Amino acid sequence: MKTPKxxxxxxxxxxxxxxxxYKRTWxxxxxxxxxxxxxxxxxxxxxxxxxxxxMEGVPYINFIAPGLLISSIMWGATLExxxxxxxxxxxxxxxxxxxxxxxNPKDLALGELLWGATRGTIYGGAFLxxxxxxxxxxxxxxxxxxxxxxxxGFMFATIGLLFTSMIKEIELFNYxxxxxxxxxxxxxxxxxxxxxxxxxxxxxxxxxxxxHGVELSRGIFNEVWNMxxxxxxxxxxxxxxxxxxxxxxxxxxxxxx
Amino acid sequence: xxxxxxxxxxxxLTKAYGTLKAVDGVNFQIEPGTCFGFLGPNGAGKTTVMxxxxxxxxxxSGSLAVSGNNVMGSMSAVKKGIGVVTQDxxxxxxxxxxxxxxxxxxxxxxxxxxxxxxxxxxxxxxxLSEKREAHVHTLSGGMKRRLQIARALxxxxxxxxxxxxxxxxxxxxxxxxxxxxxxxxxxGVTLLLTTHYMDEAEQLCDKIAVMDRGKIITEAxxxxxxxxxxSPHVVEIRGDEKARxxxxxxxKERIDFHEAxxxxxxxxxxxxxxxxxxxxxxxxxxxxxxxxxxxxxxVFLKLTxxxxxx
Numbered sequence: 001m002k003t004p005k006x007x008x009x010x011x012x013x014x015x016x017x018x019x020x021x022y023k024r025t026w027x028x029x030x031x032x033x034x035x036x037x038x039x040x041x042x043x044x045x046x047x048x049x050x051x052x053x054x055m056e057g058v059p060y061i062n063f064i065a066p067g068l069l070i071s072s073i074m075w076g077a078t079l080e081x082x083x084x085x086x087x088x089x090x091x092x093x094x095x096x097x098x099x100x101x102x103x104n105p106k107d108l109a110l111g112e113l114l115w116g117a118t119r120g121t122i123y124g125g126a127f128l129x130x131x132x133x134x135x136x137x138x139x140x141x142x143x144x145x146x147x148x149x150x151x152x153g154f155m156f157a158t159i160g161l162l163f164t165s166m167i168k169e170i171e172l173f174n175y176x177x178x179x180x181x182x183x184x185x186x187x188x189x190x191x192x193x194x195x196x197x198x199x200x201x202x203x204x205x206x207x208x209x210x211x212h213g214v215e216l217s218r219g220i221f222n223e224v225w226n227m228x229x230x231x232x233x234x235x236x237x238x239x240x241x242x243x244x245x246x247x248x249x250x251x252x253x254x255x256x257x
Numbered sequence: 258x259x260x261x262x263x264x265x266x267x268x269x270l271t272k273a274y275g276t277l278k279a280v281d282g283v284n285f286q287i288e289p290g291t292c293f294g295f296l297g298p299n300g301a302g303k304t305t306v307m308x309x310x311x312x313x314x315x316x317x318s319g320s321l322a323v324s325g326n327n328v329m330g331s332m333s334a335v336k337k338g339i340g341v342v343t344q345d346x347x348x349x350x351x352x353x354x355x356x357x358x359x360x361x362x363x364x365x366x367x368x369x370x371x372x373x374x375x376x377x378x379x380x381x382x383x384x385l386s387e388k389r390e391a392h393v394h395t396l397s398g399g400m401k402r403r404l405q406i407a408r409a410l411x412x413x414x415x416x417x418x419x420x421x422x423x424x425x426x427x428x429x430x431x432x433x434x435x436x437x438x439x440x441x442x443x444x445g446v447t448l449l450l451t452t453h454y455m456d457e458a459e460q461l462c463d464k465i466a467v468m469d470r471g472k473i474i475t476e477a478x479x480x481x482x483x484x485x486x487x488s489p490h491v492v493e494i495r496g497d498e499k500a501r502x503x504x505x506x507x508x509k510e511r512i513d514f515h516e517a518x519x520x521x522x523x524x525x526x527x528x529x530x531x532x533x534x535x536x537x538x539x540x541x542x543x544x545x546x547x548x549x550x551x552x553x554x555x556v557f558l559k560l561t562x563x564x565x566x567x
Contacts, residue, residue, distance in 0.1 A: 093347040097349060100347075
């Protein structure tokens with residue numbers, strides 16, 4: 001069946017609604033985002049770093065920091081489009097109200113994706129500022145990371161929302177986080193180079209989203225410019241576009257019945 | 258049929274969920290500036306009809322036009338002209354009273370100035386001024402409902418849909434909501450409501466469609482329904498079944514018809530006073546004997562053989 005086209009302006013109205021709510025609590029909300037990277041860098045970088053002084057030619061702390069940055073975007077964006085969207089959709093009935101206005105389900109979905117990307121960017125931005133404090137990534141090439149925070153946030157927002165569109169019970173998010181995101185976190189090359197892993201794991205990793213973000217981020221941070229970076233970027237763009245079109249339809253189907 | 262002036266026209270409107278037909282081939286026309294009510298028990302299909310009108314549920318078949326727009330083709334255009342008060346509270350609990358209105362105004366692309374002016378008018382009209390900055394969860398049930406109606410009116414809709422507007426409200430709050438509805442009708446807003454309360458339908462509606470099991474079984478003004486479907490007066494008797502039967506047999510010739518329910522006997526008549534005195538004079542012991550005006554509840558009972566609210 002033909003479904004109505006998504007409209008950016010209508011989606012921005014939904015984004016604005018979330019921003020209005022966030023404005024009320026952002027000061028309380030944002031603080032942990034700064035502590036988290038601090039704790040990671042302290043615990044893993046300095047703790048583990050005492051044993052592993054160098055990896056792939058850089059201090060261990062510099063090896064893991066770019067990847068951790070991307071993982072913080074992943075957590076931020078997916079939390080928004082999983083639990084928060086689920087609650088708005090099923091418990092708080094926020095969408096029941098919004099959908100009686102000219103906002104249609106696809107507009108609503110795109111608004112939530114943009115907001116998820118924004119939250120991911122906030123998480124990532126806080127993380128990044130701590131990395132700068134530690135003296136990492138202080139070069140002109142780092143400017144490339146800024147648009148990436150949002151783009152990668154958007155990609156993970158689509159992944160979270162797709163899962164949300166498929167489930168009816170909030171408990172099922174445990175599976176998403178434990179069986180999908182946690183393995184991504186551990187096996188996407190954040191803590192050790194992928195080439196240490198069996199070929200089959202590397203192949204699987206190529207099909208997962210976090211890996212490409214981590215490689216891209218590390219390349220930018222450590223100023224290793226090569227064609228592979230473009231490939232990782234292309235992977236992210238293609239998957240994001242495909243997933244967006246799938247998830248908009250899925251939400252339309254879920255909310256218009 | 259001549260040229261239609263209707264603001265909402267449904268033809269053979271049907272909604273099926275699998276094999277269950279929630280709405281089953283329904284036809285109706287709603288004239289602008291009137292109050293049209295859908296009356297029926299829970300599960301009759303009233304809410305589904307409403308949801309199709311405000312474009313959150315697609316039609317399975319048939320057609321539905323609102324202000325000349327097909328609801329399946331131009332969702333946003335249709336929704337722009339409709340204000341909706343859903344049955345369940347759909348207020349935004351993350352926002353305070355004024356922001357519920359302002360954020361809603363943005364969904365209709367109102368400018369900040371327009372939104373603020375309109376929100377202030379509505380807060381005044383619904384007597385929420387003292388709660389302007391309050392959080393939604395601090396409001397009473399009646400205030401929440403008023404805020405929901407206010408929010409639905411933010412874009413000055415020509416049609417206001419109220420899905421069970423007074424369910425869960427205390428009598429005082431109900432009357433307040435009804436009074437506001439009357440004012441809106443006077444302002445020219447077309448009101449569309451569902452209810453399973455007879456008094457609400459009688460109070461507000463110019464026309465009523467009685468729904469049962471997905472179909473409209475009859476449609477007329479409240480008073481016409483009572484006049485044509487039942488007699489204007491009812492004598493109601495509670496007491497043991499034997500006594501009720503004795504009375505029924507004795508007065509059978511004097512009444513228009515009767516309904517024998519499990520706990521009471523309803524005698525429909527043109528002349529309640531004579532019948533009432535006659536039964537009183539029979540001196541048969543019963544628990545209660547009362548004479549009252551016939552209501553929509555009687556209409557529903559007559560049409561479906563079932564009571565509206567158990």
